[in-house]
Amino acid sequence: MPCHNGQVTGDGRLVLAGAPIGQAGDVSPRLREVLESADVVAAEDTRRLRRLATELGVEIEGRVVSYYDQNEAARAKELLETLKEGRTVVVITDAGMPGVSDPGYRLTRLAIDEGITVTALPGPSAVTTALAVSGLASDRFCFEGFPPRKPGERARRLASLAAEERTMVFFESPRRLASSLAAMAEAFGPDRQAAVCRELTKTYEEIRRGGLGELAEWAAKDVKGEITLVVAGYAPGEGEPDLDELVAEVDRRVAEGVQRRLAVAEVAKQAGIPKRELYDLVHRRSPTP
The missing domain is CATH 3.30.950.10 (Tetrapyrrole methylase, C-terminal domain)
Structure with a gap:
């Protein structure tokens, strides 16, 4: 187990901790424990972390460092060295899970490549x-x-x-x-x-x-x-043009004096289909002007 007196026993461990997305009461007992026992807590916003710890009544004894988008690359290398020393590093973001549009991926990848244990404390996710x-x-x-x-x-x-x-x-x-x-x-x-x-x-x-x-x-x-x-995802058939309506629209424009080729080009462009496809359809279904 890691300790805080400079002596290290056991292997390094990276913990990705899910933080509440709105209510502090959504945190798990395990998050409280790991925040209190970790050697290093890398936080996206150290002030928010301190506020959360206060709300939870948790005393963070380990070192707290910032870990956000702008310093992620450099800080990940530093934290990797800490993990290699056999210490426990916790990564926590402002809300939700680290690595999901938040810092965490770089360090996770580095730790995996070094054979260091990576685990997660599941938590709220937007x-x-x-x-x-x-x-x-x-x-x-x-x-x-x-x-x-x-x-x-x-x-x-x-x-x-x-x-x-x-x-x-x-x-x-x-x-x-x-x-x-x-x-x-x-x-x-x-x-x-x-x-x-x-x-x-x-x-x-x-x-x-x-x-x-x-x-x-x-x-x-x-x-x-x-x-x-x-x-919602795309449903096959959704938004597909009604070909009969397209042909009727071409015929209407032709009746108003627009040249057939121009009418086909305009309607095909609006419908998002190839004009050759519509022209062939019009040619088969409509009388020659």
């Missing part, structure tokens, strides 16, 4: 909590983290997910929520069902469910708080 309360299918899902900030990159990422059949879970900043929902409505369709989970487990928890277009309009009213977004 990903699975949001999935559970969303009302959307949860038998198969994927976690997509934060969408890209730049509109062009975000559009390309979402376009690549348009045919994803699993339920998708995203994190998003409240400042970008409205624009991300609008981009999703464009990529997935405004009627694709989703749930915006705000301030999960906290006093002002709110779950908004509905179509992406409807949610985008709601989010434009300045939403605040921690956001987890759950989006």
Whole structure:
């Protein structure tokens, strides 16, 4: 077992500790124990850790160090050396599980490569909590983290997910929520069902469910708080154009004086199908003008 008097017995151990996402009372007795006994506690925000320890009535005897996005690469190497000395290092983030859009992956990978024991204290996770309360299918899902900030990159990422059949879970900043929902409505369709989970487990928890277009309009009213977004997966056949309606639209435009080839090109572009495919269909079903 590790101790704090400079003497080390046993092998090093990395513990990934799940932190409460809103209520301190959600922590497990094991988290209390490991915070009190660890040689080093690497925290995403040391002030939040101290606040949590106070709320729990826990006295952290080991060394507390910061471990966040900007110093993760350098700090991971330092912590690896501590693990090699046979000490216990606990990684804890502001909320949820380390490594899930939070620091933790780098050190975990380094420790595994060195043959050091890596274990976890299961705890609250915004990903699975949001999935559970969303009302959307949860038998198969994927976690997509934060969408890209730049509109062009975000559009390309979402376009690549348009045919994803699993339920998708995203994190998003409240400042970008409205624009991300609008981009999703464009990529997935405004009627694709989703749930915006705000301030999960906290006093002002709110779950908004509905179509992406409807949610985008709601989010434009300045939403605040921690956001987890759950989006239904693609259902085969969803959003596929009605070919009869497309042919009728081409015929309507031709009747108004638009050249058939131009009408086909315009309608095909709006429907997102190859114009050759629509032209062949129109040619078979419509009389020659």
